[in-house]
Amino acid sequence: MKSPAQRRMLRAVVARTERTSPSFVTLTIHGPDLADFTFMGFDQTCRLFFRREGQRELVMPTASHNGWLAQYLLMRTATRPWVRNYTVRAFRPDDGEMDIEFALHGDAGPASVFASQAQPGDPVGLFAEGIGYLPTLEAESQLLVADESAVPALLAILEQAPAGLVGHAYLEVPVSADIRPVSAPRGVTVHWLPRDKDTAIPGQLALKTVMSSEIPTDQRPYCWVAGESRLATGLRRFLVTERDLPRSDVSFLGYWKRGKSSPG
Ligand SMILES: Cc1cc2nc3c(=O)[nH]c(=O)nc-3n(C[C@H](O)[C@H](O)[C@H](O)COP(=O)(O)OP(=O)(O)OC[C@H]3O[C@@H](n4cnc5c(N)ncnc54)[C@H](O)[C@@H]3O)c2cc1C
Known part of the structure; x- marks a missing residue:
């Protein structure tokens, strides 16, 4: 940060x-x-x-x-x-x-x-406060993942990104009607992930989808993941242990924890 x-x-x-x-x-x-x-x-x-x-x-x-x-x-x-x-x-x-x-x-x-x-x-x-999106100088592509609490952050990142940015952005939202037009660099593929199910736990759809997707690790991606705590920690663990990414290439931000109020 x-x-x-x-x-x-x-x-x-x-x-x-x-x-x-x-x-x-x-x-x-x-x-x-x-x-x-x-x-x-x-x-x-x-x-x-x-x-x-x-x-x-x-x-x-x-x-x-x-x-x-x-x-x-x-x-x-x-x-x-x-x-x-x-x-x-x-x-x-x-x-x-x-x-x-x-x-x-x-x-x-x-x-x-x-x-x-x-x-x-x-x-x-x-x-x-500060910023958690801190791409590494070596990054050739980016993997950006958010549940709904971090959709505002991910949309702001995409709107302010350099035109040459390449990568994938995954945005999990509660319902299909939350999908909206995105202003993003041409090289970024945007994947909306509507849950459309009241009982689904936020963050799990994004976690499962990204874990089962092709992540081109030969390009040394910078990864930013934010949202419910288990999405952030679970994806970081996967990227570091299963995909051998250096820890320093993954920014993971727990924005909220299911069943717990933020202090204050
Ligand atoms: C760096 C940072 C940036 C953030 N930016 C945003 C932002 O731009 N927009 C945004 O909406 N949130 C954002 N959040 C998340 C937000 O701060 C939390 O969701 C916060 O807990 C909401 O406060 P509350 O008073 O509504 O609920 P709380 O009193 O904190 O929690 C009450 C209950 O609601 C649950 N809960 C909390 N948040 C959610 C949620 N999003 N969905 C479902 N259940 C929830 C808790 O688990 C708890 O059981 C950000 C968090 C961080 C750390």
């Missing part, structure tokens, strides 16, 4: 919301503080703060460095906001706007509920 050199706590408000497809909603946030957001692109993440149920005000930690976490943990639960990790789906500094795209998963998590009910004017807080 490569982190931004400078960052501070920022405030913004929801400008508008858009149901991108049945399982996704995009929140556009805006505000003058976004001029101070250190944008690194690709799969850059931020900590997103939002109010707990019943809170009128968004009370934020103020530390402009990693000390925010200690400060946050000292806050009483009654005043402490929720905080979750989200990818910067798009950043338009000239308009003072940022898009964040949420994969909805019902009422199970506060971020999913917040995204599905967000209204223009709702306050949010932001703290810039």
Whole structure:
């Protein structure tokens, strides 16, 4: 993970919301503080703060460095906001706007509920984090794999990739209606993987599909895999032990863990 050199706590408000497809909603946030957001692109993440149920005000930690976490943990639960990790789906500094795209998963998590009910004017807080997409200099092709939580990150990577990039991108989504047009370099083959089954465990379809696909290891690919923890760790194990890829050529990012809430 490569982190931004400078960052501070920022405030913004929801400008508008858009149901991108049945399982996704995009929140556009805006505000003058976004001029101070250190944008690194690709799969850059931020900590997103939002109010707990019943809170009128968004009370934020103020530390402009990693000390925010200690400060946050000292806050009483009654005043402490929720905080979750989200990818910067798009950043338009000239308009003072940022898009964040949420994969909805019902009422199970506060971020999913917040995204599905967000209204223009709702306050949010932001703290810039870094990027996990760090292709190696030797990479001749790329293998990019995501479940729905990492679809925003993978789409942002493809949109910002150099025109000459070659490889394969696998995007697992809950239903076929989540498939959408992708802006990607011509040399990248995009594979959408709709589960279309309520009971299927997210990430497993992508894991099985990639494991049974032809991965041209003679080209020394760089691999980026993000999503449910077992997708990320399972694919990394497979690539390193079964396909003999150097560990350093595989970035694996567990975005969430089935049955566990994110801390915060
Ligand atoms: C670096 C990074 C970047 C991320 N970027 C994005 C992004 O751009 N968009 C995005 O949607 N998510 C993203 N995530 C994942 C997101 O932070 C988690 O899904 C988070 O747990 C959601 O919070 P919550 O409050 O909705 O649920 P939580 O309170 O954390 O969890 C409640 C329950 O819901 C389950 N759960 C959590 N997430 C999911 C899910 N996606 N699908 C099904 N069940 C789930 C948990 O296992 C738990 O049982 C990112 C995570 C990381 C680490």
